Amino acid sequence: MLNAIGLQNVGVEAFLAEKLPRLRALGATVIANVWGDTEEEYVAVVEALQDAEGLAAIELNISCPNVEKGGMLFGNSPTATASLVSRVRAATRSTLIVKLSPNAPDLVESARAARDTGADVLSLVNTFVGMAIDPVTARPRLSFGTGGLSGPAIKPLAVRMVFQVARALPDVPLMGIGGISVLSDVLEFLAAGASAVQIGTANFRDPGVSGRLVKELAVYCADRGTAVSSLVGRAQRIGTGGEAGAEG
Amino acid sequence: MxxxxxxxxxxxxxxxxxxxxxxxxxxxxxxxxxxxxxxxxxxxxxxxxxxxxxxxxxxxxxxxxxxxxxxxxxxxxxxxxxxxxxxxxxxxxxxxGNGFSLAGLPPRARVAVVAGGIGAAPFPLLFRALTAAEIPADLYLGGRNAAELVFRSRFAEIVPGETFLSTDDGSLGEKGFVTDAFARRADGGRGPFYARVFACGPMPMFAALARVVQRLDCPSEFSTEAAMGCGFGACLGCVIPATEKPFVISCMEGPILPPGKIAWEKI
The missing domain is CATH 2.40.30.10 (Translation factors)
Structure with a gap:
């Protein structure tokens, strides 16, 4: 999927007043994903969330390619990442997840910057900047020009990035993201080094996919008498037979 | 459910x-x-x-x-x-989505259905409901050419009123836009001829029809077409610029929307 939907949302006040109570009533584990144009905006939203009941964690989106400023700007430079994360860290006691951009020039450096300045967990990856052009009219398919590419097309890229960050920062819990649709995708990300996964695009195709994969993973583990935690990083222990990231 | x-x-x-x-x-x-x-x-x-x-x-x-x-x-x-x-x-x-509404029509009301090209798709079921409710309805079916009106045979027996065909190139029915064919008959001179208009088609047709029904002060329901990623309000890819707020979510608040809710100048 190539999208330029951006970050449409109701805002933090309406989220706290309307959406969070509804999600809690459903028994959901809630993680708030936060984005701002400036460091001050990120901090203001995080402070507004600080005393919310029933929020499991806060995730910083520093990597959305569909907003004109902010967003990806913070994700593309380790210095900007470090500055933002340290300010947000000072503003909250919540578990802090930082969602990394695959468009960063050096993802491992960005990951290290986020970890060193207070991220508890890293989630990766957000969408890749992509473009589609109508072959007849030669106009971009998206009115924004470019958009974020997600779904199965990016899975091998995302698995490689999780593998690389897990190797470089073995003590940081990672959430793997990128094209997960079926159980084997979940197992692949766990093997690469993710302790958990997120599902985005596949929900649009099948709104029941997340619950189903949770059940399938439980059955998979029960059948083998193993725990999810023992599936994490298996590929790290086996190794690649080569250097991950090699282009040849 | x-x-x-x-x-x-x-x-x-x-x-x-x-x-x-x-x-x-x-x-x-x-x-x-x-x-x-x-x-x-x-x-x-x-x-x-x-x-x-x-x-x-x-x-x-x-x-x-x-x-x-x-x-x-x-x-x-x-x-x-x-x-x-x-x-x-x-x-x-x-x-x-929400569906068309037949509620609140005055007695002996006549309604119009305006369809452009594949915009004919939702209307057999509406004609079934109109027939059951004994509400007379005319169909205005338009397209660029005769080939685009091929679904007309699907409507042959089910329209509880008259059918008017039009094509941009004049290859079938009246020559011209379906919105013009509709406007010529809908403007009775003494208030709107139709109590309600149901429409589905491409955005340019909607924009033209919105001006006509506004001039005639004719209540209307447009079945909006927007690319939908999910259909249930999660992806927000189908939003349409709106008048009373920045956007309406087509799949959740529509797809049937009154033209007055859409900010046509922003499309």
Whole structure:
């Protein structure tokens, strides 16, 4: 999927007043994903969330390619990442997840910057900047020009990035993201080094996919008498037979 | 209630190359669907297109447990339906969206249905409801050329009123836009001729029709077309610029919207 939907949302006040109570009533584990144009905006939203009941964690989106400023700007430079994360860290006691951009020039450096300045967990990856052009009219398919590419097309890229960050920062819990649709995708990300996964695009195709994969993973583990935690990083222990990231 | 219905393809009727109807066995959906509502359809076992596609339900026969769709092939999603073998399965997530409203029509009211091209798709079921409610209705069916009006035979017996055909190139019916054909008859000079207008078609048709119905002060319901990623309000890819707030979410607040809610100048 190539999208330029951006970050449409109701805002933090309406989220706290309307959406969070509804999600809690459903028994959901809630993680708030936060984005701002400036460091001050990120901090203001995080402070507004600080005393919310029933929020499991806060995730910083520093990597959305569909907003004109902010967003990806913070994700593309380790210095900007470090500055933002340290300010947000000072503003909250919540578990802090930082969602990394695959468009960063050096993802491992960005990951290290986020970890060193207070991220508890890293989630990766957000969408890749992509473009589609109508072959007849030669106009971009998206009115924004470019958009974020997600779904199965990016899975091998995302698995490689999780593998690389897990190797470089073995003590940081990672959430793997990128094209997960079926159980084997979940197992692949766990093997690469993710302790958990997120599902985005596949929900649009099948709104029941997340619950189903949770059940399938439980059955998979029960059948083998193993725990999810023992599936994490298996590929790290086996190794690649080569250097991950090699282009040849 | 919204559900993911596993439906079996019973038959395909080809009207002309690239224009066809598919009828599925989907008893619960056939019972619950209202005119103007839609489903997100996925052909089983296919990864392309990855996302489901939105289809208006063209007709539903609860007694037979059947739901029908009118389709024009435009890309891999519609091609998958064109290739689907009878007896094969598709998943139909629905009913979705709000549907057309027949409530509050005055006695002896006459309504108009304005359809551009494949915009004819949602209307057989609406005509079924109008006929049951004994509400007379005229169909204005337009397209660029005669080939785009191939679904006219599907409406031959079911319009509880007159049918007016028009084509941009004059190859069938009146020459000109369907909105002009509608405007010529709708403007009775003594207030609106029609108590309500139901419309579906491309955005330029809607924009022109919005001006006509506003001038005639004629209440209208447009079945908006927007690319839908999910169909249930999660992706927000189908938003349309609105007048009373920045956007309306087509799949949740629509797809049937009064033209006054849409900010036409921003489209």
């Amino acid at each position: 919204r559900a993911d219905h596993q439906a079996v393809l019973l038959r395909r009727r080809v009207f002309s190359p690239g224009f066809f109807s598919v009828t599925f066995r989907a008893p619960t959906l056939a019972r619950e669907i209202a005119p103007g509502q839609f489903v997100m359809l996925e052909v089983a076992g296919r990864l392309r297109p990855y996302l489901r596609r939105a289809y208006s339900v063209a007709d539903a026969v609860p007694d037979a447990g059947e739901a029908e769709f009118l389709v024009r092939r435009i890309g891999p999603g519609t091609a998958a339906l064109e290739d689907l073998a009878e007896g094969s399965e598709a998943a139909l997530l629905g009913p979705l």
